[in-house]
Amino acid sequence: MSILVDKDTKVIVQGFTGKEGTFHAGQCIDYGTQIVGGVTPNKGGQVHLGKPVFNTVGEAVKATGATVSMIFVPPAFVGDAVMEAADAGIELAVIITEGAPVRDMMMAKSYAVKSGMKTIGPNCPGVITAEECKIGIMPGMVFKKGNVGLISKSGTLTYEGANQVCNVGYGITTAVGIGGDPIIGLSYIQLLTMFEADPQTEAIVMIGEIGGDLEIQAAEFIKNNVSKPVVAFIAGQTAPKGKRMGHAGAIISGSAGTAAEKMAALEAAGVAVVKSPAEIGKKVKEVLSK
Amino acid sequence: MNIHEYQAKQIFAKYNVPVPKGKVAFSVEEAVENAKELGGKIWVVKAQIHAGGRGLGGGVKLAKSIDEVRELATEILGMTLVTHQTGPEGKLVQKIYIEEGADIADELYLGVVLDRAKEMPVIMASTEGGMDIEKVASETPEKIIKVAVDPTIGFQGFHGRKLAFGLGLPKEQVGKFIKFAAALYRVYMENDASLIEINPLVKTGAGDFIALDGKMGFDDSALGRHPDIEAMRDISEEDPAEREAGEFGLSYVKLDGNVGCMVNGAGLAMGTMDTINYVGGTPANFLDVGGTASAETVAKGFEIILRDPNVKSIFVNIFGGIVRCDRIANGILEATKLVDVHVPVVVRLDGTNAPEAAQILKNANIENVITATDLGDGAKKAVAAAKGE
Numbered sequence: 017m018s019i020l021v022d023k024d025t026k027v028i029v030q031g032f033t034g035k036e037g038t039f040h041a042g043q044c045i046d047y048g049t050q051i052v053g054g055v056t057p058n059k060g061g062q063v064h065l066g067k068p069v070f071n072t073v074g075e076a077v078k079a080t081g082a083t084v085s086m087i088f089v090p091p092a093f094v095g096d097a098v099m100e101a102a103d104a105g106i107e108l109a110v111i112i113t114e115g116a117p118v119r120d121m122m123m124a125k126s127y128a129v130k131s132g133m134k135t136i137g138p139n140c141p142g143v144i145t146a147e148e149c150k151i152g153i154m155p156g157m158v159f160k161k162g163n164v165g166l167i168s169k170s171g172t173l174t175y176e177g178a179n180q181v182c183n184v185g186y187g188i189t190t191a192v193g194i195g196g197d198p199i200i201g202l203s204y205i206q207l208l209t210m211f212e213a214d215p216q217t218e219a220i221v222m223i224g225e226i227g228g229d230l231e232i233q234a235a236e237f238i239k240n241n242v243s244k245p246v247v248a249f250i251a252g253q254t255a256p257k258g259k260r261m262g263h264a265g266a267i268i269s270g271s272a273g274t275a276a277e278k279m280a281a282l283e284a285a286g287v288a289v290v291k292s293p294a295e296i297g298k299k300v301k302e303v304l305s306k
Numbered sequence: 307m308n309i310h311e312y313q314a315k316q317i318f319a320k321y322n323v324p325v326p327k328g329k330v331a332f333s334v335e336e337a338v339e340n341a342k343e344l345g346g347k348i349w350v351v352k353a354q355i356h357a358g359g360r361g362l363g364g365g366v367k368l369a370k371s372i373d374e375v376r377e378l379a380t381e382i383l384g385m386t387l388v389t390h391q392t393g394p395e396g397k398l399v400q401k402i403y404i405e406e407g408a409d410i411a412d413e414l415y416l417g418v419v420l421d422r423a424k425e426m427p428v429i430m431a432s433t434e435g436g437m438d439i440e441k442v443a444s445e446t447p448e449k450i451i452k453v454a455v456d457p458t459i460g461f462q463g464f465h466g467r468k469l470a471f472g473l474g475l476p477k478e479q480v481g482k483f484i485k486f487a488a489a490l491y492r493v494y495m496e497n498d499a500s501l502i503e504i505n506p507l508v509k510t511g512a513g514d515f516i517a518l519d520g521k522m523g524f525d526d527s528a529l530g531r532h533p534d535i536e537a538m539r540d541i542s543e544e545d546p547a548e549r550e551a552g553e554f555g556l557s558y559v560k561l562d563g564n565v566g567c568m569v570n571g572a573g574l575a576m577g578t579m580d581t582i583n584y585v586g587g588t589p590a591n592f593l594d595v596g597g598t599a600s601a602e603t604v605a606k607g608f609e610i611i612l613r614d615p616n617v618k619s620i621f622v623n624i625f626g627g628i629v630r631c632d633r634i635a636n637g638i639l640e641a642t643k644l645v646d647v648h649v650p651v652v653v654r655l656d657g658t659n660a661p662e663a664a665q666i667l668k669n670a671n672i673e674n675v676i677t678a679t680d681l682g683d684g685a686k687k688a689v690a691a692a693k694g695e
């Protein structure tokens with residue numbers, strides 16, 4: 017078992033024929049992901065990487081039965097692409113594109129939620145169920161199959177964390193890069209819920225960053241709802257205190273979002289917090305051999 | 307991207323958000339001219355920097371005569387203003403705003419910012435305007451009224467009523483305030499702002515509302531569709547090294563330590579700094595080389611890091627995903643030919659093609675280059691090298 021995606025998941029690619037879309041869709045196909053087609057307006061009817069190209073997501077879904085879309089369209093068109101996927105009945109959109117305007121994502125996320133479509137990202141490495149299905153830009157060989165779930169805001173720290181888990185002899189069920197933009201799709205709480213329910217997952221690694229208060233909310237949730245051991249790292253303990261303009265951000269979240277605050281909240285919730293990402297592997301081994 | 311108060315007020319005026327009359331000046335003479343042109347008996351001379359807390363730091367002063375305008379302009383222009391938001395090094399004042407003095411009966415606070423948890427903009431208002439709104443937020447949070455506006459329905463009358471009645475405004479001012487807040491919401495949405503703050507929002511003796519201060523920040527990802535706002539960028543407010551790095555696709559922030567860092571990805575870059583700290587060292591910088599590090603960008607990275615005389619060693623920490631490690635290794639070799647790298651460089655390359663990369667570095671056998679097997683090992687070696695061990 018795993019969460020969100022597995023070897024049977026049918027995936028289409030929005031922005032299939034572009035440079036990024038082509039390269040990464042190819043990598044996903046090599047990994048074994050069932051990429052069943054792609055969407056590029058005005059290129060419908062072509063065949064790309066051996067898969068059919070459609071003009072609209074609706075046509076692609078109808079012809080292929082895809083339930084997941086991997087999105088590579090340029091930033092200015094991401095909002096539109098996400099809403100098109102939601103409208104076409106896609107169940108999960110994985111948004112890789114970096115630099116999407118916040119206002120567009122605010123609107124798109126609202127419509128996605130209303131349509132019952134889950135989203136991951138934007139500006140993220142994607143989601144991977146080890147040795148079954150890779151939807152995104154992560155290096156597949158780092159993720160060996162195992163019993164640890166991983167959730168991370170940062171792309172490269174996702175790889176670092178997974179690599180360490182595998183180096184100490186364990187492996188990954190599913191790893192999700194949620195992205196660090198102001199508006200994101202699935203976040204810690206939803207994913208912790210899924211990992212808690214997944215019989216294969218025996219421990220969870222959670223990697224956060226300074227800013228915002230998602231990790232604080234996650235800590236509160238873990239205290240009451242997660243029985244599996246959680247290992248956490250928060251990046252940015254040594255980041256300089258941001259030079260700021262106004263005060264409104266701090267007022268609204270009720271906290272400055274420092275690493276220290278987040279680490280304290282997680283520790284209080286019974287999470288095994290490490291001070292350096294170099295300690296993730298060791299700590300996972302410790303909690304799993306208890 | 308942030309803009310100055312005078313620019314924010316230009317935008318406000320376009321949306322009929324009332325602001326005092328004022329003009330920006332780059333010299334003392336210009337300041338005096340502006341004051342004469344504005345007329346009246348009282349002027350305010352305001353330092354234009356990208357930071358708050360100017361009043362407390364001595365950057366906002368009242369003048370009661372043209373001579374006093376000249377004196378204050380002379381004093382403020384060219385001063386290094388230190389406030390709680392500038393950092394201890396302060397900011398050089400290169401422009402001042404000359405504004406007509408307002409008749410202040412009451413100082414309120416009004417702001418618009420994204421509420422990440424609600425995923426919508428939230429308008430915040432308080433009767434406790436003036437200098438320290440964060441103190442109000444932590445000590446008497448009930449005095450801040452927050453109204454989230456679902457962007458798919460937009461600003462409605464009820465949003466305005468929640469704010470105005472929440473503030474306890476007398477009924478003849480309710481309508482005026484709602485109009486003000488509605489206009490400000492439009493400013494926020496239509497310009498892809500990330501922050502608007504008016505502190506203080508002043509109620510005048512005549513019972514009108516006017517924005518006495520204005521801070522605005524924008525979503526960098528949306529600047530492409532706002533060339534008018536992009537044109538307001540003031541590069542003199544940005545750190546020159548950070549800007550230069552940005553032109554090469556690098557993201558750099560200078561810190562106080564002595565171990566330079568070059569890393570791919572912002573999260574891993576912060577994690578690397580944290581690890582250096584964890585093993586007893588101090589990071590000299592944050593540097594994210596992004597996803598497509600080439601010999602040229604790596605060389606630029608070395609150049610920028612080495613400009614800081616405190617740097618005693620450099621830790622290159624790359625987790626190659628899509629970026630292949632063998633390319634990075636070659637980039638490092640190239641870079642050492644382009645730049646005089648006179649401190650030890652500890653290199654950790656993991657991920658795609660890591661063994662090939664290790665071989666390349668080994669074969670090149672450069673004196674200053676030390677290889678590391680993982681993040682912890684690399685950090686320890688870099689810290690030891692910085693200590694001369």
Ligand SMILES: Nc1ncnc2c1ncn2[C@@H]1O[C@H](COP(=O)(O)OP(=O)(O)OP(=O)(O)O)[C@@H](O)[C@H]1O
Binds near residue numbers: 350359406407410518
């Ligand atoms: N045009 C004006 N007329 C009269 N008084 C003014 C005027 N502009 C500013 N002031 C006074 O100076 C104070 C500080 O000004 P302002 O809020 O613009 O600067 P600031 O110190 O940067 O604020 P913040 O701490 O919110 O960043 C105001 O609270 C107000 O009392």
Ligand SMILES: [Mg+2]
Binds near residue numbers: 437
């Ligand atoms: Mg102010």
